[in-house]
Amino acid sequence: MFPSPLQNYTKLNAPTAFSHEQQSPYEIVSKSYGKDAVKVLHVNRRGPVHTIQELEVGTHLKLNSNKDYVLGVNSDVVATDSQKNTVYLLAKKYGVESPEKFALIVGNHFLSKYAHVEEAHVHVEAYPWQRIHQKNQQSQPHNHAFLFSPTAEHYCDVIVRRQAPKQTVISGIRGLRVLKTTQSSFVNFVDDEYRSLADQSDRIFSTVVECAWEYSCTKSVDFLSVWQTVKDIILKNFAGDPNVGIYSPSVQNTLYLSEKDVLDVVPQVAVITMTMPNKHYFTFDTKPFQQVAPGENNEVFIPTDKPHGTIHAVLGRKDLKSHL
Numbered sequence: 001m002f003p004s005p006l007q008n009y010t011k012l013n014a015p016t017a018f019s020h021e022q023q024s025p026y027e028i029v030s031k032s033y034g035k036d037a038v039k040v041l042h043v044n045r046r047g048p049v050h051t052i053q054e055l056e057v058g059t060h061l062k063l064n065s066n067k068d069y070v071l072g073v074n075s076d077v078v079a080t081d082s083q084k085n086t087v088y089l090l091a092k093k094y095g096v097e098s099p100e101k102f103a104l105i106v107g108n109h110f111l112s113k114y115a116h117v118e119e120a121h122v123h124v125e126a127y128p129w130q131r132i133h134q135k136n137q138q139s140q141p142h143n144h145a146f147l148f149s150p151t152a153e154h155y156c157d158v159i160v161r162r163q164a165p166k167q168t169v170i171s172g173i174r175g176l177r178v179l180k181t182t183q184s185s186f187v188n189f190v191d192d193e194y195r196s197l198a199d200q201s202d203r204i205f206s207t208v209v210e211c212a213w214e215y216s217c218t219k220s221v222d223f224l225s226v227w228q229t230v231k232d233i234i235l236k237n238f239a240g241d242p243n244v245g246i247y248s249p250s251v252q253n254t255l256y257l258s259e260k261d262v263l264d265v266v267p268q269v270a271v272i273t274m275t276m277p278n279k280h281y282f283t284f285d286t287k288p289f290q291q292v293a294p295g296e297n298n299e300v301f302i303p304t305d306k307p308h309g310t311i312h313a314v315l316g317r318k319d320l321k322s323h324l
């Protein structure tokens with residue numbers, strides 16, 4: 001039997017048997033190439049209620065030979081310009097329901113179209129457009145007008161591979177900046193000759209949350225709704241009840257409780273990572289100025305960007321491996 005064109009093609013491009021490479025004392029340890037920040041707006045015009053997704057897309061490919069790098073042979077190179085065109089053409093063909101779904105479409109396209117592509121990594125950042133709600137219009141969300149609301153970024157990284165593991169889907173939230181004026185303390189920490197910070201029984205707590213989670217299964221996941229759920233869980237654990245709030249004994253504990261809630265609520269999430277910088281707001285010391293500002297000061301603070309604490313933890317399910 002004759003080999004199929006595909007088998008033939010794969011053989012011709014069998015991983016790196018070039019003599020240059022065999023004789024070289026060096027090896028390429030890692031590689032990828034692609035196009036970054038491909039800006040695309042997709043408008044879904046089905047019916048009078050339009051939906052939009054404005055994205056910046058990055059596509060990076062790994063080929064099964066090094067002949068492009070080592071020999072300058074471009075015959076396998078899917079030009080980064082073609083990768084950019086692919087983003088627009090797939091948006092037109094399949095629409096953009098969510099960053100993750102679109103990234104999966106783009107990544108899987110590169111694997112199925114080009115037999116010599118070993119791995120495709122698609123990074124997507126979504127612009128934070130939200131439907132306009134006008135107070136005097138019965139709060140009805142607008143059909144086709146949107147407000148840029150940069151309260152938090154939605155991004156994802158999708159990696160699809162010819163070999164196992166076949167896919168990794170990671171979603172993330174960046175830049176979720178929050179502050180509360182009470183219901184936060186930090187006391188009873190190590191007390192030794194290096195300590196100068198007093199116990200803080202009622203302090204300002206402010207942070208800019210970064211959070212990413214990896215899915216163990218993406219079948220029938222509504223990525224937009226999971227992203228919103230994770231954001232709501234973070235805000236609930238930070239802010240709590242609108243009247244009484246929620247007590248935080250440390251950034252560490254607040255971070256952990258959010259991660260735990262996400263694993264409790266979204267079974268498809270295998271592992272979650274969070275980083276919370278502790279944006280310090282120190283009380284301005286009015287003691288030397290009693291004539292001008294008598295009494296205690298719990299109203300005027302000095303916002304201090306640097307240095308800042310950094311609190312980080314990754315929480316996973318005991319029975320699952322992850323790439324985070």
Ligand SMILES: O=c1[nH]c(=O)c2[nH]c(=O)[nH]c2[nH]1
Nearest residue numbers: 186197249250251252278309
């Ligand atoms: O919540 C906190 N955790 C810390 O580890 C820490 N360290 C610090 O100086 N302030 C705080 N606050």
